[in-house]
Amino acid sequence: QKEVEQDPGPLSVPEGAIVSLNCTYSNSAFQYFMWYRQYSRKGPELLMYTYSSGNKEDGRFTAQVDKSSKYISLFIRDSQPSDSATYLCAMTAGNKLVFGAGTILRVKS
Amino acid sequence: DTEVTQTPKHLVMGMTNKKSLKCEQHMGHRAMYWYKQKAKKPPELMFVYSYEKLSINESVPSRFSPECPNSSLLNLHLHALQPEDSALYLCASSVQGGQPREQYFGPGTRLTVT
Numbered sequence: 001q002k003e004v005e006q007d008p009g010p011l012s013v014p015e016g017a018i019v020s021l022n023c024t025y026s027n028s029a030f031q032y033f034m035w036y037r038q039y040s041r042k043g044p045e046l047l048m049y050t051y052s053s054g055n056k057e058d059g060r061f062t063a064q065v066d067k068s069s070k071y072i073s074l075f076i077r078d079s080q081p082s083d084s085a086t087y088l089c090a091m092t093a094g095n096k097l098v099f100g101a102g103t104i105l106r107v108k109s
Numbered sequence: 110d111t112e113v114t115q116t117p118k119h120l121v122m123g124m125t126n127k128k129s130l131k132c133e134q135h136m137g138h139r140a141m142y143w144y145k146q147k148a149k150k151p152p153e154l155m156f157v158y159s160y161e162k163l164s165i166n167e168s169v170p171s172r173f174s175p176e177c178p179n180s181s182l183l184n185l186h187l188h189a190l191q192p193e194d195s196a197l198y199l200c201a202s203s204v205q206g207g208q209p210r211e212q213y214f215g216p217g218t219r220l221t222v223t
Binding site: 008031032034036041042043044045046049051088090092095096097099100101102 | 113115140149150151152154157159164165197199209210211212213214215216217219
C-alpha cells in the first residue's frame with residue numbers, strides 16, 4: 001500500500017463547476033500537507049500548505065485537512081479552463097516530501 | 110519572489126557525454142533538492158542539500174553527481190547516462206530542510222539521452 005493515495009483521474013468538469021480533489025494517507029507522522037499544480041512540461045507550483053486539521057482558504061482555493069480520517073482535500077470554486085492541470089498532493093516526512101500520484105483535471109469551456 | 114531558475118531548459122546528450130544542470134535561487138533558502146520526474150508520474154527525490162551539505166542521497170547511481178557551490182547554487186553533473194535517464198529534472202528549494210512545508214520548484218530541465 002502506498003503512503004499517499006490519490007486518484008489519477010482524469011477528472012473532467014464544465015467551466016464554473018466546484019472541483020474536489022482528494023488524497024488519503026496512512027502515515028500518522030505526516031505533519032504538513034501541500035497542494036501543487038503542474039501544467040504540462042512545467043515545474044510544480046505550490047498552491048497552498050496546511051498544518052492542522054480544518055480549512056484554509058486562498059481565493060478560489062480551499063484546502064481541507066482531516067487528520068483523524070487521514071484525508072485531505074482541495075476545493076476549487078468557479079473552475080476555469082486555465083485550471084486544467086495535474087494537481088499533486090504532498091506531505092512532509094522529516095526533510096522529504098511524499099507525493100501522491102497526481103490527479104489530471106480538465107475544465108471544459 | 111519565489112523563483113527558482115534552472116538552465117538549460119532542454120538538453121540532448123549522448124551516452125558518452127558529460128553535461129551539467131544548473132539551479133539558482135535568491136530567496137535565502139538553505140535547503141535545495143534535485144528531483145527526477147517521468148511522464149505522468151510524481152517527482153522522485155534524488156538529493157537533498159541542507160546548509161550546503163549533502164544530507165540525503167536516495168541511492169542515486171553515481172553517473173549523477175550533485176554539487177552545491179554556495180547557498181544559492183545547485184548543480185547536477187551528468188556522465189555516461191542511459192536512455193532511461195531521459196526525464197524532467199527539477200530543482201527545488203525551501204527555507205530549511207526540516208519539514209519543508211514551502212518547497213518551491215523550478216521549471217525543470219527536460220533531458221533526452223540518445
